[in-house]
Amino acid sequence: MTQPSASEQEIVNDPILDNVLHPEYQPTVHSDDPLQTSLTGFDLISHSMLNKGMAFSEAERDAFQLHGLLPPHVGTLDEQILRRLQVLRSFATDFERYAFLRDLQDSNETLFYAMLVHNLEELLPLVYTPTVGEGCQRLSEIWRKPRGLFLSYTNKDKIREIFADTRYDRVRVIVVSDGERILGLGDQGAGGMGIPIGKLSLYTACAGIHPLETLPILLDVGTNNPDRLNNPMYIGWSHERIRGAEYDAFVEEFIAAVTERWPNVLLQWEDFAGANAGPLLERYRDRLCTFNDDIxxxxxxxxxxxxxxxxxxxxxxxxxxxxxxxxxxxxxxxxxxxxxxxxxxxxxxxxxxxxxxxxxxxxxxxxxxxxxxxxxxxxxxxxxxxxxxxxxxxxxxxxxxxxxxxxxxxxxxxxxxxxxxxxxxxxxxxxxxxxxxxxxxxxxxxxxxxxxxxxxxxxxxxxxxxxxxxxxxxxxxxxxxxxxxxxxxYIFPGVGLGVLAVNARRITDAMFMAAGKALADLSPTRLDKTARLLPPVEELRAVSVAVAQAVARQAQADGIADQCSDAEVLARIKALVWEPVYRPYQRV
Missing domain, CATH: 3.40.50.720 (NAD(P)-binding Rossmann-like Domain)
Known part of the structure; x- marks a missing residue:
């Protein structure tokens, strides 16, 4: 039997995540409500969702055996943000900044997201476009810690076994790519994992979807990029891309395993080549709650x-x-x-x-x-x-x-x-x-x-x-x-938030029309013809809530979601929005 993972231990008594899983239950969770965990010492500070660095209090250092592992200074989240921003801004290139932020995400997710949420305009281009393109091209250079799942064609018979780990019990949003058409850069093979990681970072930063509810996946079916195939450091499957019936069967096995493991998951297709993007969407859009963001x-x-x-x-x-x-x-x-x-x-x-x-x-x-x-x-x-x-x-x-x-x-x-x-x-x-x-x-x-x-x-x-x-x-x-x-x-984080809030079973074209119109309704040009077309990037969290409301209402109108009042829709949306703040810990 699979043993309980650290993430399961960490959140077993965390009502905010119970609330995410069961929207009908909506307790009020404040940043000062304690989170209970049995992890101590290195296990605690090595867990990216639990690590607080030097912000662990003296009482927590006593309780969780952290003395000696941390410098004596007790800091705050705000101090940590300023320190990391100072380092980030000292780098010479955006790729260096991208790599630094990826390391920060893998070591302290609360700090990573707090820094991102409060500096969206500056950091969004580093976490996603345009810098993520180079991040995908050079992922083999900077890959250090597991994040998400690489589903290789050679492991096509092990997908259900891989999914079975209890650490994935709370997954509600998946972003998947096969790395074939990364932005305008073409086939990056396994390096394309940078796209699902980046997209899901924006689900959290822009819409507040809890990081533990997200799962980036790369379908590694090979690559036709000679630079990847000839690179001894390439982290992916060094094989020409699988095509035709073999490719279709692999994707079918993936979807069957996904729907079996997470019947109500939201799955987003990302950066598939044109020959596959449209057909995959049409093939599966009525089998699960799914959409293609590129389309x-x-x-x-x-x-x-x-x-x-x-x-x-x-x-x-x-x-x-x-x-x-x-x-x-x-x-x-x-x-x-x-x-x-x-x-x-x-x-x-x-x-x-x-x-x-x-x-x-x-x-x-x-x-x-x-x-x-x-x-x-x-x-x-x-x-x-x-x-x-x-x-x-x-x-x-x-x-x-x-x-x-x-x-x-x-x-x-x-x-x-x-x-x-x-x-x-x-x-x-x-x-x-x-x-x-x-x-x-x-x-x-x-x-x-x-x-x-x-x-x-x-x-x-x-x-x-x-x-x-x-x-x-x-x-x-x-x-x-x-x-x-x-x-x-401006669109997909709010779409996801709206879908989760009302448990939408499918995604319709009308829901994207509603999302677009909701965004247009927020345009500064409605009041000032000289203003920018869209709201400032730093307002994306508020934008996502507005888009989510429109998407949720359209899903209800389409008859594919929970029926509830507008007030309850908004309450559900707000209950889903995770704020990246440090909470006090209690040892169990």
């Missing part, structure tokens, strides 16, 4: 940003003309949600489709082209509608051709092609639209379709810009302007 989360935040921009431009959604570069799973996900929003606003499905111009590898998608995927069909242009267009080449209809002829009001990039929004493209758009809305959403920074400073320069300061990753403020006419980070962190 649905990106769509919701893009929709929210566009709705916020409309407050400035005054052009109704039904009159927008939207060009998007990159017609893969993310691009089609964005377009599909915006298409539905147009239909909800009064257009027919056919009328709405004509307002989208999908540019992929071989140019604008036009009927008759080979290899049109099912998700793209809705956005394929009629040959006759583009026959009269002025074109720069006979090989295909380029993005510049689209901008010249279709005169789009919105330009969205999810291509992973750095600089794809070229100066001629952007200047042409600015000639034809008073306030062009331009969202280069690819990340990390090195893969962005355009630099915000260039967009401001080429549009004479008229562009409304949203980027998929953090950029510094841009200078225009002697003033600095903050750049809107159109990042999924």
């Amino acid at each position: 649905q989360g990106t769509a919701a935040v893009a929709a929210a940003s566009l709705l916020s921009a409309i407050n400035v431009t005054g052009i109704p959604l039904t009159e927008q003309r939207i060009a998007f570069l990159g017609a893969g799973s993310a691009g089609c996900g964005i377009a599909s949600l915006l298409h539905q929003a147009m239909v909800d606003a009064g257009l027919s499905a056919a009328e709405a489709s004509k307002r989208f111009y999908a540019v992929d590898r071989y140019g604008l998608l036009v009927e008759g082209m080979a290899d049109i995927r099912p998700a793209q069909v809705l956005f394929v242009q009629n040959k006759q509608d583009v026959a009269h267009w002025v074109r720069t080449s006979s090989d295909g209809i380029s993005l510049l051709d689209v901008v010249t002829n279709a005169k789009p009001t919105v330009l969205i990039g999810v291509s992973g092609q750095a600089g794809a929004f070229s100066e001629p493209v952007v200047r042409m758009m600015a000639q034809q639209v008073e306030r062009p809305v331009i969202f280069p959403l690819s990340n990390p920074t090195s893969k962005s379709e355009a630099k915000p400073q260039d967009l401001m320069n080429w549009t004479n300061g008229k562009a409304l810009i949203g980027t998929g990753t953090a950029f510094p403020p841009v200078l225009w006419n002697g003033e600095h302007y903050e750049i809107n980070q159109t990042n999924n962190s």
Whole structure:
């Protein structure tokens, strides 16, 4: 029989975690309520969820045999944050800062999250995009302690045994990747584990989901990246990627084991290649509570940003003309949600489709082209509608051709092609639209379709810009302007919080529409047309609560969640939000 883990011992008498597991039971838990544990000495301070470092009180040092293991100074959480920030800021590179924060998370999670929650604007780009990209590329260099689960293809018959450990009894949220399409960096194999770890860190930092309720998973099915295969330090399975029926069977075994172990889990797919992302979502979305953040989360935040921009431009959604570069799973996900929003606003499905111009590898998608995927069909242009267009080449209809002829009001990039929004493209758009809305959403920074400073320069300061990753403020006419980070962190933490609060059994497209609209309702542009499109990053915890309420209400309307009043929904949400503070300990 599997022995009780340290995490089970630690929280056996912790009502705040009982509350997470059973939302109908909602005791009030304060930061001064004691947490009982039998761990002592090295076992206690080596446990990342229990370690308080020098903040253990004298009484706790007596009770838990900590004298001699710690310096005599008794500190506070605030002092520790300041000390760690001082060290963090002394490093020369963001990768060094990323590695430092990963070590801190593995040694003292309360301190890590307290530092992150109170410094979101500064630390979010280090914990996630853009720095997580390099973190994935170099994970083999910095991997030190187990976090999450590496499910290797060679261990496909051991998945249930791996899941059986009691330390995972309280898991409610899983983020899984197979590492094949990490941001815009491609196949990183086992290094892709940095993405589930980073995403779940944001679930906790931005929405308060307790760390012990989360589980990052990497499906290690090999890699086709020669840099990984030829690297003797590579931590993953050094084998070419498994494809076809073998891959599908492995994923099926994984899902079957997940639903058996955690019937009510929320599972988020992350950074799967386009050929797998959409099909996996469609295959499993009715079997468990699941979504793909690259497809649905990106769509919701893009929709929210566009709705916020409309407050400035005054052009109704039904009159927008939207060009998007990159017609893969993310691009089609964005377009599909915006298409539905147009239909909800009064257009027919056919009328709405004509307002989208999908540019992929071989140019604008036009009927008759080979290899049109099912998700793209809705956005394929009629040959006759583009026959009269002025074109720069006979090989295909380029993005510049689209901008010249279709005169789009919105330009969205999810291509992973750095600089794809070229100066001629952007200047042409600015000639034809008073306030062009331009969202280069690819990340990390090195893969962005355009630099915000260039967009401001080429549009004479008229562009409304949203980027998929953090950029510094841009200078225009002697003033600095903050750049809107159109990042999924505005959406998925709140979606998860709402799902857990009402025990949603599935996730619908309508729930992501509700999330996007809730975020748009928080846009500073509703009151000030000169303001940023989305709330400041430091307000993400409040944003997540608002998104969670909207998602929970939509789940109830869809008939897939507990039915309760709005007041109870809010109470459940607040009861789920974990605050990273040190609590007093009692020895048992």
